[in-house]
Amino acid sequence: MKKSILISLVAVISVWTALALCTFLPDKASYDAERRTLAQLPKLTATSVLNGSFMSAFETYTQDQFPLRDAFRSVKSFVALKLLRQNDNNGLYMVDGQIAKLDYPVNMDSLTYALARLNGVYQSCFADTNAKLYLAIVPDKGYYLAEANGYPAMDYDELIGTMCRGLPNARYIDLTDTLSKDSFYRTDPHCKQESFVESARALAVGMGADEDFSGEFERMTALTTFYGAYYGQLALPIAAEKLDYLTNAALDQCVTWNLETDVTGGLYDFDKLYSKDPYEFFLSGSAAFKTIENPSNDSGRELVVFRDSYGSSLVPLMAECYSKITVIDLRYISSTVLQSYLETTDNVDVLFLYSALLLNYSFSLK
Amino acid sequence: MLFSGIPFLYYFLPLTIALYLVTPKKLKNALLLVMSLVFYAWGEPKYVLLMAVSILMCYVFGLAIGRAREKGGRRAKLWLVLSCTVSVGLLAYFKYADFFLSSFNSVTGLDVPLLKIALPIGISFYTFQMLSYTIDVYRGKAQAQRNIVSLAAYVALFPQLIAGPIVRYTDIERELRDRRTTVEGAYLGARRFIIGLGKKVLLANTFGALTAACLDQGVGSVVTWWTYAMAFVLQVYFDFSGYSDMAIGLGRIFGFSFPENFNYPFISTGITEFWRRWHMTLGSWFRDYIYIPLGGNRCSKLKQLRNILIVWALTGLWHGAAWNFVVWGLIFAVMLVVEKYWLSSVLKRLPAAVCRVYVMLIVILSFVVFNAESLTAAFTQIGGMFGAGHIPFVNSLALYELRGYAVPLVIGAVGSTPAVKLLVERVKRGRVGAKIMLVAEPVALIALLVVCTAYLVDGSFNPFLYFRF
Numbered sequence: 001m002k003k004s005i006l007i008s009l010v011a012v013i014s015v016w017t018a019l020a021l022c023t024f025l026p027d028k029a030s031y032d033a034e035r036r037t038l039a040q041l042p043k044l045t046a047t048s049v050l051n052g053s054f055m056s057a058f059e060t061y062t063q064d065q066f067p068l069r070d071a072f073r074s075v076k077s078f079v080a081l082k083l084l085r086q087n088d089n090n091g092l093y094m095v096d097g098q099i100a101k102l103d104y105p106v107n108m109d110s111l112t113y114a115l116a117r118l119n120g121v122y123q124s125c126f127a128d129t130n131a132k133l134y135l136a137i138v139p140d141k142g143y144y145l146a147e148a149n150g151y152p153a154m155d156y157d158e159l160i161g162t163m164c165r166g167l168p169n170a171r172y173i174d175l176t177d178t179l180s181k182d183s184f185y186r187t188d189p190h191c192k193q194e195s196f197v198e199s200a201r202a203l204a205v206g207m208g209a210d211e212d213f214s215g216e217f218e219r220m221t222a223l224t225t226f227y228g229a230y231y232g233q234l235a236l237p238i239a240a241e242k243l244d245y246l247t248n249a250a251l252d253q254c255v256t257w258n259l260e261t262d263v264t265g266g267l268y269d270f271d272k273l274y275s276k277d278p279y280e281f282f283l284s285g286s287a288a289f290k291t292i293e294n295p296s297n298d299s300g301r302e303l304v305v306f307r308d309s310y311g312s313s314l315v316p317l318m319a320e321c322y323s324k325i326t327v328i329d330l331r332y333i334s335s336t337v338l339q340s341y342l343e344t345t346d347n348v349d350v351l352f353l354y355s356a357l358l359l360n361y362s363f364s365l366k
Numbered sequence: 367m368l369f370s371g372i373p374f375l376y377y378f379l380p381l382t383i384a385l386y387l388v389t390p391k392k393l394k395n396a397l398l399l400v401m402s403l404v405f406y407a408w409g410e411p412k413y414v415l416l417m418a419v420s421i422l423m424c425y426v427f428g429l430a431i432g433r434a435r436e437k438g439g440r441r442a443k444l445w446l447v448l449s450c451t452v453s454v455g456l457l458a459y460f461k462y463a464d465f466f467l468s469s470f471n472s473v474t475g476l477d478v479p480l481l482k483i484a485l486p487i488g489i490s491f492y493t494f495q496m497l498s499y500t501i502d503v504y505r506g507k508a509q510a511q512r513n514i515v516s517l518a519a520y521v522a523l524f525p526q527l528i529a530g531p532i533v534r535y536t537d538i539e540r541e542l543r544d545r546r547t548t549v550e551g552a553y554l555g556a557r558r559f560i561i562g563l564g565k566k567v568l569l570a571n572t573f574g575a576l577t578a579a580c581l582d583q584g585v586g587s588v589v590t591w592w593t594y595a596m597a598f599v600l601q602v603y604f605d606f607s608g609y610s611d612m613a614i615g616l617g618r619i620f621g622f623s624f625p626e627n628f629n630y631p632f633i634s635t636g637i638t639e640f641w642r643r644w645h646m647t648l649g650s651w652f653r654d655y656i657y658i659p660l661g662g663n664r665c666s667k668l669k670q671l672r673n674i675l676i677v678w679a680l681t682g683l684w685h686g687a688a689w690n691f692v693v694w695g696l697i698f699a700v701m702l703v704v705e706k707y708w709l710s711s712v713l714k715r716l717p718a719a720v721c722r723v724y725v726m727l728i729v730i731l732s733f734v735v736f737n738a739e740s741l742t743a744a745f746t747q748i749g750g751m752f753g754a755g756h757i758p759f760v761n762s763l764a765l766y767e768l769r770g771y772a773v774p775l776v777i778g779a780v781g782s783t784p785a786v787k788l789l790v791e792r793v794k795r796g797r798v799g800a801k802i803m804l805v806a807e808p809v810a811l812i813a814l815l816v817v818c819t820a821y822l823v824d825g826s827f828n829p830f831l832y833f834r835f
Contacts, residue, residue, distance in 0.1 A: 002550070005549060005553045007804075008553055008804075008807060008811075009549055009552055009553040011809075011812065012560070012808055012815070013556070015815065015816070016556075016815065019376055020377070020380040049411060050411050050412065055367075055408050055409070058373060059371060062371075062373050062377070063372055063822070063823055066372060066819075066823045072819060072820040072824070073824050074820075075816065075817060075820035076817070076821050076823070076824040077824075079568075079817055079820070079821075083773075084773045085772065085773045086572075086770050086773075086774070087766065087767075087769065090824070150766065150769070151766070152762070152763055
C-alpha cells in the first residue's frame with residue numbers, strides 16, 4: 001500500500017512540478033489565436049506592491065503566459081461544451097459548424113447613443129444638402145442561428161424598428177432576406193464577401209443606383225487557411241476555411257485613398273492576409289476615412305457610407321454603381337470634425353451601414 | 367492570494383513546499399510564518415501590519431494570562447477581558463463600524479459620516495482563532511505559547527488564514543512543536559487539495575455563473591428564482607467546502623491535522639443536524655465560547671431561548687455587516703427553537719426524504735436572504751419564488767439556463783451527498799476494484815488538476831465567497 005501511495009504521489013507531483021517548471025519558459029509577445037498581445041512580467045516597485053497593482057498584473061501575466069495556453073483553453077472549452085454540456089463557452093456557442101456569439105437582449109441605451117451620433121452626423125453634414133439618406137442593418141449570425149436553435153436572441157424587430165424611428169429622414173433597406181446562416185464565415189462574425197452580392201444588389205436597388213450594378217464578379221481565393229476571430233476565442237479544434245474575394249474589370253480599376261496614411265491602393269490589400277486579422281484584406285480593414293474612386297463610372301454619382309467592419313467586404317461590391325465612395329468609420333473619427341473632410345456634391349447618397357452587433361454595443365462611435 | 371489561482375498553484379505552493387523540505391526542523395515554523403505573511407500581503411499589503419500587531423498583542427496577553435493563572439491571581443480574568451476587548455474591538459472597528467453607523471443614522475435620522483474602511487481579508491477568522499487561544503489559556507486547556515514565532519505561525523498559517531476552517535490553538539498545539547511530513551500524509555493532502563480545487567473551480571464557479579445569469583434576468587419567472595436559489599446554495603457549499611478541503615489538504619502536506627468543516631450537510635434530516643454538518647468549526651466555536659458560557663441548555667427555558675437568539679444573531683453578523691445576515695442567523699435560531707421544543711418529535715416520525723426536503727427548503731430560502739443586497743431585495747426574490755408580482759411560472763431564458771446547467775446541477779446535487787465517496791470505498795474493497803483504483807485515482811487527480819488549470823488559464827469567473835467574512 002505504501003508503495004502504491006508513493007507511486008501515486010510521484011505521479012501527481014511530477015505533473016504539478018512539470019507545469020510549475022514550464023512557467024519559466026520564455027515569454028511570448030502576442031498570441032495569434034486570440035489576436036492580442038499578451039501581458040508581460042510587471043515591473044516590481046515598492047509602489048506597485050503597496051497599491052496591489054503588481055499582484056493583479058502578475059496574475060494576468062501568469063494566465064497569459066502559461067505554457068500550452070492554447071491547449072489548456074481547448075481543454076476548458078471541451079469540458080464546458082462537450083462534457084458539462086453547457087450552452088456556451090465564454091458567450092460563444094456552436095451550431096451546425098458555425099461559431100456564434102450570444103448577443104441579447106437589445107441594448108436600448110446603446111441604440112439611443114448610436115442614434116444620437118448618426119443624427120448628429122446628418123444634421124452637421126447633410127441636413128442642408130440634397131443628399132438622400134439610407135439606413136441598412138447587417139444582421140449578425142444570431143439572427144439566423146439563435147432562436148431557431150434554442151439560444152436567446154435579441155429582438156431584431158425592436159432593434160430595426162428603433163433605428164428606423166430614430167432616423168426619420170432615412171429610408172430603410174432591408175438586408176435580412178439577402179443573407180442566411182451560411183453567409184457567414186464559420187469561425188468569424190463577418191459575412192463572406194461572396195455571400196454579400198445579393199445584399200449589394202438590394203442596396204443598389206434601394207438607392208436607385210442599380211443601373212450600373214452588374215452583379216457579375218469573378219470569385220478568387222485569397223487565403224486557403226483562414227481562422228476567424230471566434231476560432232481563438234472558442235479554442236476548439238475546427239478546420240480552417242477559405243477567404244475568397246470578388247472582383248471584375250471595374251473593381252480592378254478602383255483606387256482607394258486613406259486620409260490618415262495618405263496611402264493609395266486597391267480594394268483588396270494582400271499584405272493584410274498574413275496579419276493578425278486576415279479579414280483586413282478587404283479595404284485594408286478599419287480606417288477612419290477612406291475614398292474609393294471608380295474611373296469606370298462617369299455618372300458623377302457619389303456615395304458616403306458610414307460603416308463598421310462588415311462594410312469592408314460589402315462596400316467594394318457597390319463600387320460599380322458610383323464614381324466615388326467615401327467610407328467613414330465613426331469609431332475612429334469624431335462626427336464633429338467630419339465636416340471639414342467631406343466634400344459633398346448635390347448628387348450624393350448617404351448610407352448608414354451598420355451591423356446589429358455594433359448597434360447593440362455602439363459606445364465606441366465618436 | 368487565491369488557492370485557485372495560477373500564482374498560488376504554480377509559483378507560491380511549489381516554492382513553499384520546496385523550501386519547507388530543505389529547511390531544518392527548528393526553522394520550519396519560521397519559514398511557514400514568512401511564507402504566510404507573503405501569502406497574506408499578496409492580497410492585503412497594508413493590513414499585514416494590523417495582523418502582526420494583533421498577533422503581538424495575542425502573544426503578550428496569552429503570556430500575561432498564563433502567568434496570572436500560575437500565580438492563581440484574579441488578574442488572569444482581567445487580562446482575558448482586556449485581550450477579548452482589544453480583539454473584538456479591532457474586529458468591530460474594521461468590519462462593523464460602518465454597519466453600526468448606518469444603522470444609527472437610520473434610527474436617529476442623523477447623517478454621521480461613514481468611515482468606509484476596507485475589510486481586512488480573513489479578519490473574522492484570525493480574530494476568532496486568537497480569541498480561542500487566549501480563552502483556552504485562561505481556562506487552562508492550553509499552555510501560553512512562549513515562542514512568538516510558533517504562535518504567529520499558528521495564527522497566520524496560510525492554509526487556514528483567510529477562510530478557515532477555524533483551527534483552535536489546542537487543535538494543533540502539539541503539531542506546532544513536533545510534526546512529521548509523511549509520504550502518505552503528503553499524498554492524502556495533495557488528493558484532498560485537488561478535490562477541493564475541483565469543487566471550487568469546476569462547480570462553485572459554474573454555479574456562480576448560473577446565479578449571475580439568473581439575477582441578470584431581472585424580473586424573471588418562478589423557475590428563474592428557484593434556479594437562482596438552488597444554484598446559490600450549491601455555489602456556497604462547493605465554494606466553502608472546496609476551500610476547506612484545500613486548507614485541510616495543505617495542512618496535511620505540512621504535517622498538520624486541521625478539523626473537518628463540512629460533513630455532507632444536505633443529507634441532514636433537521637436544521638439542528640444541518641448545523642452539525644455545515645461550517646462545523648464555526649458552530650463549535652460559538653457553542654464553546656459563547657453559548658455554553660451564557661448558560662447553554664442548563665438554565666431556564668427563557669434563558670435558553672435568549673442564548674440561542676444571541677448566538678445565532680452573532681453567527682449571522684459574523685458572516686457580514688448587514689441586516690440580512692442577522693436575519694439569516696435568526697431564521698436558523700427560530701428553526702432550531704421550533705425543532706427543539708416541537709418539531710423534532712414530528713420529524714422523527716416522518717420519512718427521511720420528507721425531512722430532507724424540509725431542511726433543503728429552509729436552507730434554500732435562508733440563503734436567498736443571505737445573498738440578497740438588502741432585506742427588500744430578499745423579500746422580492748423569495749416572493750418571485752412563489753409567483754408574487756404576477757411573474758410567469760417559466761420563461762424561455764430560465765429554460766435555456768436550466769438546459770445549459772443541467773449536467774453541472776446533477777453533478778452538484780450528487781456530489782453534495784456521500785454517494786461518490788461510498789461508491790469509491792466500495793470499489794476499493796474489492797480485489798479487482800482496488801487494483802483499478804491504484805491507477806485510476808492518480809490518473810483522475812492529474813486529470814482534475816489539468817482541467818482546473820485549464821479553467822484558470824482561460825480566466826473564468828473566480829471569486830471566493832468567504833473572503834468577505
